[in-house]
Amino acid sequence: MSDVTGEGLIVVVGPPGSGKTTVGRQLAEHLGVEFHDADADIEREQNRTISDIFAADGEAAFRAIEEETIERGLRDYAGVYALGGGAVLSERTRTRLADHTVVFLNVGMAEGVRRTGLSSARPLLAGVNPRATYKALLDARLPIYRSVATMEIDTNGRTPGDVVTELAAVLAAREATQ
Ligand SMILES: Nc1ncnc2c1ncn2[C@@H]1O[C@H](COP(=O)(O)OP(=O)(O)OP(=O)(O)O)[C@@H](O)[C@H]1O
Numbered sequence: 001m002s003d004v005t006g007e008g009l010i011v012v013v014g015p016p017g018s019g020k021t022t023v024g025r026q027l028a029e030h031l032g033v034e035f036h037d038a039d040a041d042i043e044r045e046q047n048r049t050i051s052d053i054f055a056a057d058g059e060a061a062f063r064a065i066e067e068e069t070i071e072r073g074l075r076d077y078a079g080v081y082a083l084g085g086g087a088v089l090s091e092r093t094r095t096r097l098a099d100h101t102v103v104f105l106n107v108g109m110a111e112g113v114r115r116t117g118l119s120s121a122r123p124l125l126a127g128v129n130p131r132a133t134y135k136a137l138l139d140a141r142l143p144i145y146r147s148v149a150t151m152e153i154d155t156n157g158r159t160p161g162d163v164v165t166e167l168a169a170v171l172a173a174r175e176a177t178q
Pocket residue numbers: 014015016017018019020021022023039082084085115116118119122155158159160163
């Protein structure tokens with residue numbers, strides 16, 4: 001089954017600000033396949049923002065919703081599927097990822113903090129010291145992202161377009177040798 005023709009599913013994981021949504025959407029456009037985003041699915045289905053879910057129900061409730069949403073996405077979607085930054089914390093989700101091409105977009109603390117500081121609300125990074133929070137998150141999660149990934153792309157100092165070009169080339173080369 002080919003990922004680059006949209007039959008299979010390319011799953012994108014990584015920390016907040018690694019570019020899952022931006023790069024994932026551009027990769028899907030480049031390949032001419034569907035794009036889905038788990039965070040956007042959750043907000044649409046819940047009819048409230050992720051920040052509102054965290055504030056009203058807490059992180060554990062959000063994680064349960066996220067796990068169920070992603071279970072359906074992994075079953076039903078083709079194309080490119082961006083997960084939320086913390087989705088891989090679920091052991092069930094990690095097990096379900098074993099059947100898929102999983103791209104880990106890596107970003108370092110300085111650039112990750114800069115990117116997330118520029119965009120929409122992220123409840124986990126909203127504390128008094130975003131740099132320390134982001135570093136703790138990276139330290140805890142790097143081995144987890146790597147454990148589920150079938151490929152890792154460094155996004156530091158690179159535009160989303162650069163990342164898409166490399167990703168598309170790596171995906172095509174892999175399929176050519178399979
Ligand atoms: N390679 C890149 N170079 C520069 N800026 C980038 C890059 N990738 C993403 N960005 C910018 O960083 C911000 C965050 O990117 P994006 O929302 O795609 O991250 P994300 O991984 O989906 O984060 P989250 O886990 O919060 O959903 C956006 O403003 C985006 O334009």
